[in-house]
Amino acid sequence: MKGWMRCRIAGLLLAGALSGCANGPALRGTGDLGVVIERATGSVQVVEHSGRTSLGAVPGLGDLSHAHVTYSRDARYAFVFGRDGGLTKVDLLTQRIVKRVIQAGNSIGGSVSQDGRLVVAQNYQPGGIKAFDAETLELVSEVPAEYALGQFSKVVGLADVPGQKFAYALFEAGEIWVTDFSDPKHPKTERFPAGKQPYDGLVTPDGRYFMAGLFGEDGIALLDLWHPEKGVRKILDGYGRGEEKLPVYKMPHLRGWAMAGGFAFLPAVGRHEVLVVDTRTWTEAARVPVKGQPVFVMARPDGRQVWVNFAFPDNGWVQVIDTPTRQVVKTLAPGKAVLHMEFTPRGDEVWVSSRDDNRVTVYDTDSFAVRQTLPATAPSGIFFSHRAGRIGF
């Protein structure tokens, strides 16, 4: 009885201590949380998409001019990769930095391993990938992208794939590498020739096919990770043959790509077109003419719509493609310099960032009505926590 009382008192004291904690967060889940990158000020806003509000800002993240965010397995922590090589672990619940390291001179992103224990960064300078303990951010191992003696390549398009592996492309080397971290301190790497200047990569949602978009030639390098022995296959080879390519003012991004009803929707480099690829045969099925050069081509989670934003100077527009008819059904003007879009987990709404209008606009994807606008300083990427449970994000 006395022991029980003591416990109760201790419990009450503990509860008191917790609620007495000035900024102590109320008990809540992280499934509807996310971050918005504030590019110019080196901060992120932690947001929630059920009520469409901002919960707070986390400053001190360095140069976020090309930032990427990936999530811990439990979807509580955001790993923010900055251009300056900063890797920061942010707690969504407390909106605080848990840990921050400068891991490279110039970095563009990273990804979390299948088992959630490693966070792997892809770097331009020094070119290569580095694996960190997802708990402590201590360096575990690294794979320099040395493709020839003394020559290092920038790494693009890193994707986590099943089997504790990571697939990525080497811009200068023109290769795809697949590194196995099953033995985290002794990674093993396989190399595949891919094509000229791969600029980004992606893995299909099932983790089977890794694709690298090529800048130096028209085409996409495709590697079947179930049959790596077959090597890289070039698809959509010469999709713009005989046509003058337009100057490219912003590289398209492939991650967050669009897979809808057995067809993949991909940005065409240097063209005002979205390419539609039949994923059974990996051949071109159609091209959808759009308003500018696509940067992000993203499918609503149900695959019924594909949303597209564009490179400078057409970056004030967003277009929506109806996938069964492959027609543009809506053209929106969310604001100046639209940089990114992120769907809510089941696609009822989409958040769109407008860098030069300093706002994020939330659209209803059925009616295209604006549900909310949120102020943000030069917002770029928007990343929701459901990415934690997806392959290749």
Place this chain on the structure above:
Amino acid sequence: MRHDRSLWVHVLVLLGVAVVAATAQAESLSPRQHELVNMVRQDCGSCHGLTFRGGLGPALLPEDLHDKPVESLVATVMMGRPGTAMPGWSPFMTEAEAEWIVRRLKQGFPPVAQQKESSQ
């Protein structure tokens, strides 16, 4: 008395420093130059980095550019570099504007105005 004078010297020096700092801050750019600053920081920045430390494209800091002639840099900006990812920007600026950008990059590039206002 001597004490007082040295105090005044300090005050004057401090005032001078403040005035110099204020003029450096309020460097007057035309609206078009503001547009160019934003374009270079943000759109060139998507490959070269917002702070010009490089990305897919090379770094554009004064120490990276000091030994490169203005004319050849202006040509690169206007026409791009075949065989690389650098496009030509001539549809969006005149040669004189490209030269202004190149000279400013060599000196140290101004920040985006809006960046200053909104960083509370």
